[in-house]
Amino acid sequence: MSHIALARLPPPECSGGCTCAAREGSAHDITQRREAERALQEAERRYRSIFENAVEGIFQSTPDKGYLAVNPALARMYGYDSPQQMIDTLRDIEHQLYVDPERRAEFLCLMAEHGQVLNFESQVRRRDGNVIWISENARAVRAPDGGIQFYEGTVVDITERKVYEARIRHQATHDALTGLPNRILLADRLQQAIHQAERDGGIAAVAFIDLDHFKFINDSLGHQVGDELLKVVAARLKSCMRASDTVARQGGDEFVIVLSNQKSLESVTDTIRRIIAVVAEPAQASGLDLHVTCSVGISVFPSDGHDAETLLRHADSAMYKAKELGRNNFVYFAAEMNAHATQRLDMLNSLRHAVANNEFVLQFQPKIHLATGKVVGAEALIRWRHPLRGMVPPGSFIPLAEESGLIIEIGEWVLRTACAQNMAWQRAGFPAIPISVNLSPRQLVRGDIVALVAEVLHESGLAPHCLELEITETVVMRDVDKSLVILKKLKELGVKISIDDFGTGYSSLNYLKRFPVDTLKIDRSFVSDIADDQDDAAIVKAVISLAHILNLRVVAEGVEAEEQRRFLLENGCDEVQGYYFGRPVPSESFAGKWLQAKEEA
């Protein structure tokens, strides 16, 4: 404003008589021009400041290859010391900048079609070779003839967001512990393998892999050891696979592999054999030497199913068959397994129902003192009174209860009922004899078994020495240190402990010496043949002497014949149990037959 006022003033040398008005007019023109120039300069200064100081990268580039102008932010983003250095160096954007040169072609194409690109994301190479993700917004600036003169736009570095997105995507599709694909990605990969086999007329195989006795390792050695072991197994499985195959963790100790584009079943079998061998190699987890095996069920596209869900279900059924057949092996799906899997599911449902509806009963089998023939104990044995199938023996449902975890509730019921029954006999005036209860592997490792036994004794009022817990030898030997701690605590409660099925495992004498046990029960498989099989006879004799050296009682189970009784008597066995003396019977019959007999005697 001030210079306009100044321009209107006559110049100092003016003495009048001149055409001051004209001079004033021309001064006015100059002033206006200067003003416009200054405004322009000001605007340019402002825009330059924005350009120079913007945090976003700003550029002008030509359709052919290079840059016209870039701001310092863009030069910095791409790793150059100055804009000029960047302009001079980057003469071929397509090949020097874009990681995928195709992106430049797409950029040009979008510009030609729409005159702009929005959020155009690409990977570019910085001057130092590092790759970053950028997002560009740009427009085409056209000449009056309509041709593209140059492009101008902005660039932001979105690497951090991309890394974050990739991490989130990875987390959603991978298992956190092992880093393997999870169920979601597995479904996708399996679908791809099916499509590929359909297209090429080949086969694809799905293998369901379950670690044998993993739950036991997890429960007894702790989750940390279990987790470590899963990681080792995951790495081993991966080492057996081609890049095009998939190893996924289905959950827990279950893995699934998808073998795509297979030429023949032989090649599938070869891979599975390799997997079984590699899993079975000794493993180290948390400093412990472990040995784990796996059972594998395989289904094949197209013969065993046409969709991912069916193939997975069938591989799962085959895996159960592999477990049934002794574990550490593999089985291909066969149609009849469907029926078996359905049966198993039905059984599990009715077993759950049985727990809720109290469909179990206990029977009792006497333990006889061999030398005197007196009843010195009773073993409680569970039966399932099924509403349709009648009395179901424990061999038909205990393994499933164990596998599904239902054994915890069932076992607790057995313990309570057996202790209550013993008290009921005593209150009815029968002599106090110890009652034996089988403890399942899961019950033993669950950690609160000591508290449970203490609680049941307290609630029932049963004297601790009137309860004997039978634990199978293999379970005790699987984790000697942990078993030792639990058995000691149980012993401190005052209950008796018996090692069941003795001889079937691999007890070391050294361990046996350390265990606070009262009784060894010789497995009935040895007893049944003592009259005919010299080896079994020798084993039974050895177990009796060993037990006596260690100051333990010996009970022989499964005695069915007189010659077995005589052999055991002659060799100093303390107690016997078996059909020869008495079968398991309901509580009333037991009291009537055995406890009265003891009283009369």
Ligand SMILES: Nc1nc2c(ncn2[C@@H]2O[C@@H]3COP(=O)(O)O[C@H]4[C@@H](O)[C@H](n5cnc6c(=O)[nH]c(N)nc65)O[C@@H]4COP(=O)(O)O[C@H]3[C@H]2O)c(=O)[nH]1
């Ligand atoms: N062949 C033959 N068998 C005889 C003879 N004497 C007794 N037995 C049977 O041998 C089994 C002895 O029980 P176990 O070794 O503890 O073996 C038991 C035990 O491992 C399990 N079991 C039974 N009740 C329970 C329970 O309450 N809890 C748990 N966890 N397991 C149980 O089921 C297994 C089988 O039980 P049961 O069918 O009742 O079978 C019982 C019994 O009926 C004989 O002279 N000859």
